[in-house]
Amino acid sequence: xxxxxxxxxxxxxxxxxxxxxxxxxxxxxxxxxxxxxxxxxxxxxxxxxxxxxxxxxxxxxxxxxxxxxxxxxxxxxxxxxxxxxxxxxxxxxxxxxxxxxxxxxxxxxxxxxxxxxxxxxxxxxxxxxxxxxxxxxxxxxxxxxxxxxxxxxxxxxxxxxxxxxxxxxxxxxxxxxxxxxxxxxxxxxxxxxxxxxxxxxxxxxxxxxxxxxxxxxxxxxxxxxxxxxxxxxxxxxxxxxxxxxxxxxxxxxxxxxxxxxxxxxxxxxxxxxxxxxxxxxxxxxxxxxxxxxxxxxxxxxxxxxxxxxxxxxxxxxxxxxxxxxxxxxxxxxxxxxxxxxxxxxxxxxxxxxxxxxxxxxxxxxxxxxxxxxxxxxxxxxxxxxxxxxxxxxxxxxxxxxxxxxxxxxxxxxxxxxxxxxxxxxxxxxxxxxxxxxxxxxxxxxxxxxxxxxxxxxxxxxxxxxxxxxxxxxxxxxxxxxxxxxxxxxxxxxxxxxxxxxxxxxxxxxxxxxxxxxxxxxxxxxxxxxxxxxxxxxxxxxxxxxxxxxxxxxxxxxxxxxxxxxxxxxxxxxxxxxxxxxxxxxxxxxxxxxxxxxxxxxxxxxxxxxxxxxxxxxxxxxxxxxxxxxxxxxxxxxxxxxxxxxxxxxxxxxxx
Numbered sequence: 001x002x003x004x005x006x007x008x009x010x011x012x013x014x015x016x017x018x019x020x021x022x023x024x025x026x027x028x029x030x031x032x033x034x035x036x037x038x039x040x041x042x043x044x045x046x047x048x049x050x051x052x053x054x055x056x057x058x059x060x061x062x063x064x065x066x067x068x069x070x071x072x073x074x075x076x077x078x079x080x081x082x083x084x085x086x087x088x089x090x091x092x093x094x095x096x097x098x099x100x101x102x103x104x105x106x107x108x109x110x111x112x113x114x115x116x117x118x119x120x121x122x123x124x125x126x127x128x129x130x131x132x133x134x135x136x137x138x139x140x141x142x143x144x145x146x147x148x149x150x151x152x153x154x155x156x157x158x159x160x161x162x163x164x165x166x167x168x169x170x171x172x173x174x175x176x177x178x179x180x181x182x183x184x185x186x187x188x189x190x191x192x193x194x195x196x197x198x199x200x201x202x203x204x205x206x207x208x209x210x211x212x213x214x215x216x217x218x219x220x221x222x223x224x225x226x227x228x229x230x231x232x233x234x235x236x237x238x239x240x241x242x243x244x245x246x247x248x249x250x251x252x253x254x255x256x257x258x259x260x261x262x263x264x265x266x267x268x269x270x271x272x273x274x275x276x277x278x279x280x281x282x283x284x285x286x287x288x289x290x291x292x293x294x295x296x297x298x299x300x301x302x303x304x305x306x307x308x309x310x311x312x313x314x315x316x317x318x319x320x321x322x323x324x325x326x327x328x329x330x331x332x333x334x335x336x337x338x339x340x341x342x343x344x345x346x347x348x349x350x351x352x353x354x355x356x357x358x359x360x361x362x363x364x365x366x367x368x369x370x371x372x373x374x375x376x377x378x379x380x381x382x383x384x385x386x387x388x389x390x391x392x393x394x395x396x397x398x399x400x401x402x403x404x405x406x407x408x409x410x411x412x413x414x415x416x417x418x419x420x421x422x423x424x425x426x427x428x429x430x431x432x433x434x435x436x437x438x439x440x441x442x443x444x445x446x447x448x449x450x451x452x453x454x455x456x457x458x459x460x461x462x463x464x465x466x467x468x469x470x471x472x473x474x475x476x477x478x479x480x481x482x483x484x485x486x487x488x489x490x491x492x493x494x495x496x497x498x499x500x501x502x503x504x505x506x507x508x509x510x511x512x513x514x515x516x517x518x519x520x521x522x523x524x525x526x527x528x529x530x531x532x533x534x535x536x537x538x539x540x541x542x543x544x545x546x547x548x549x550x551x552x553x554x555x556x557x558x559x560x561x562x563x564x565x566x567x568x569x570x571x572x573x574x575x576x577x578x579x580x581x582x583x584x585x586x587x588x589x590x591x592x593x594x595x596x597x598x599x600x601x602x603x604x605x606x607x608x609x610x611x612x613x614x615x616x617x618x619x620x621x622x623x624x625x626x627x628x629x630x631x632x633x634x635x636x637x638x639x640x641x642x643x644x645x646x647x648x649x650x651x652x653x654x655x
Contacts, residue, residue: 007079008054008546009038011061013047014075025049028069029060048079054549062132063116101131101146103153105160109170110141119143122165126156127334127357128560151560155357325352325559326401327573329566331367332378333360337431337516338390339378344548345394345508347555351401354559356566361453366563369629370570372636375457375607376600382576384634389600391422392620392639394508400576406505414498414506421489421497422509427602427642430481434513436474439522440467458603475528482514482534490536495543503547511544571632580615580622588645590616595648598623598638609636610648621645 022040035056041048051057065076120133123145135143147153161172330353332339346353358364379386380393387393398405407415425431444450451462489497498506517523531538582592590613598621599608615622622637
């Protein structure tokens with residue numbers, strides 16, 4: 001029998017006081033958090049509460065499970081089964097519990113009135129996903145948040161430490177939990193094992209193959225050589241570590257290691273502590289240096305420091321560089337509506353990738369280091385090919401990763417419809433009107449640096465008076481856009497814009513500006529835009545969000561790279577595209593090797609990339625430029641639509 005489905009918005013409430021009322025429940029669950037409660041149902045000692053937004057429901061579980069209500073300690077879990085069965089269904093003990101990780105950031109100096117959601121919102125300023133947050137019950141100014149990975153934790157501490165929060169200066173630092181301390185000890189143990197046993201046996205082999213082997217392969221080779229020298233339990237541990245590293249680093253390598261797998265099969269397996277697997281998954285990285293070089297450096301560090309643990313971790317951070325899955329690095333900031341379009345595409349397709357989080361304003365040192373002057377977000381690199389504009393990025397991902405591509409199975413007419421929706425939202429004025437509906441009351445809009453940056457970006461005034469003046473016409477246009485979706489695209493009751501069985505290219509091309517606008521507080525007045533007025537549109541956006549959450553749960557989490565590591569990865573990679581061509585019939589009459597400038601014509605037009613022309617077709621222009629770091633040649637790709645290409649008249653580029 002299939003397991004009962006777990007609701008994403010409905011929570012089970014257990015151990016309720018007998019005399020509790022709906023008003024008590026609503027007051028209790030509203031005192032710390034936000035979110036719209038759509039229903040409260042009370043039974044005999046238990047009940048249910050439902051939220052409008054799955055994200056709000058998810059946040060309530062860790063916040064209120066175990067909380068006190070009129071002397072009773074509440075049980076709060078996701079409800080299971082259909083709504084018709086809720087009255088009779090107790091929670092399944094296999095339901096999702098509040099998710100916790102070992103990657104904890106301690107925060108001090110918090111104002112006394114800080115709630116767990118305030119703390120979570122503060123941590124989200126880092127641009128990263130916050131898994132859990134908690135404030136001290138004694139209101140002592142302390143709290144902590146937890147992140148998905150050690151890399152996220154380090155980035156958050158670097159970005160948030162010594163920053164302002166509600167008028168207070170707060171400090172953020174890494175919090176060592178019992179799990180991370182044991183994990184550190186495991187890392188040290190494996191290191192000492194490698195230095196004491198593996199390296200003496202394999203030094204000649206590793207020196208011969210240079211220092212650029214994935215860590216998993218090195219461990220497998222080393223384990224094969226020294227198998228006769230190690231106890232069975234130690235061999236088993238090494239097998240597990242090596243295989244797990246390979247699984248998270250490069251599954252295809254498993255095809256090369258059949259002898260070692262056979263060895264693992266022949267060894268009697270011990271009862272392995274799950275912590276071992278957790279430790280290896282904490283290091284989902286590949287190295288750009290040999291294990292031998294790393295170990296030798298760590299030995300030097302150990303001899304020169306009394307605090308081996310600190311020195312070890314600092315040294316490892318210097319030498320272990322995370323690689324980008326599929327050689328993809330997405331440069332973006334999380335609240336960019338255009339960037340979210342690419343993130344959604346990668347998530348729905350389950351394509352592993354790396355991301356580099358950049359500032360929402362200029363300057364962007366990482367772009368400068370790559371030799372890119374284009375200022376819009378996002379850009380996406382695949383190797384040393386750098387793609388500008390989301391329209392071109394998606395086309396390239398479709399062609400370079402063709403397996404299960406979203407548009408590959410569509411008939412030409414449906415592909416054309418999806419393309420028209422893209423032109424409508426990008427070039428047809430939809431997003432321009434969305435941007436005019438940004439509430440001028442937002443704190444970010446009052447930041448003079450942000451205002452100046454956006455005036456450079458758009459070429460128009462961002463004064464509050466100008467924004468308020470443009471708002472009525474933008475609302476008129478937005479009603480037309482919502483109406484087109486309600487009475488046109490979705491009028492026949494289809495679930496997805498393209499009539500597909502699941503979210504497709506038509507949805508990705510059309511939902512993003514409306515989704516963004518509905519999440520922007522104060523952008524749309526509810527008397528003009530609501531689920532009652534546009535039920536099909538609101539239901540479509542909610543379906544898309546649910547599908548996205550489901551895809552995110554199963555998709556690989558993106559690897560987060562620091563800027564310097566991302567630049568290093570791009571400049572040291574190969575080109576993703578081997579063959580480029582120049583269309584001899586192109587009306588501009590430009591020639592291969594000619595020095596040209598390329599820039600967008602609608603926004604960001606003051607920032608022009610200059611380089612040697614190496615590709616020119618009906619759909620794309622490609623130039624070669626030189627990175628500022630490393631002096632490597634990179635290729636900058638831009639679409640023809642919405643971009644201008646012009647020959648350079650004053651001496652050309654410097655390649």
